[in-house]
Amino acid sequence: MPWWSWIVIWIALVALSLLFFVVLGIRLFRQFMTTVKELGEAGERFSRFPPAPADAGLPDPASGLLAPALRGSAVFASPAQVRDDYRASKLSRQEGRRLRRVQRKADRGQPQALRDIDFR
Known part of the structure; x- marks a missing residue:
């Protein structure tokens, strides 16, 4: 085997490993961008709060009972x-x-x- 064949073999190995790392990097970048996109969509979805009912905690005239309290109101209750x-x-x-x-x-x-x- 001539001496220059070793140089060709090593150049091919380095080129294949660089190609592997480039493909791996592109795949990792695409997965990262998909994750960022989904996180943005989740942030948009969970940043909107449902409207609070207007009569929460007020007496119901028909039954005289209190309407269900808002979530988290127990923090301020006795x-x-x-x-x-x-x-x-x-x-x-x-x-x-x-x-x-x-x-x-x-x-x-x-x-x-x-x-x-x-x-x-």
């Missing part, structure tokens, strides 16, 4: 008010589950549990 709201919503959820359970058992013709029967 701990006793937050605790009462939590207990009320917890009891409401439990009552809803009990009513669905009673209805489901009635639909299936199953006997009701004593704890599910409303004695009030």
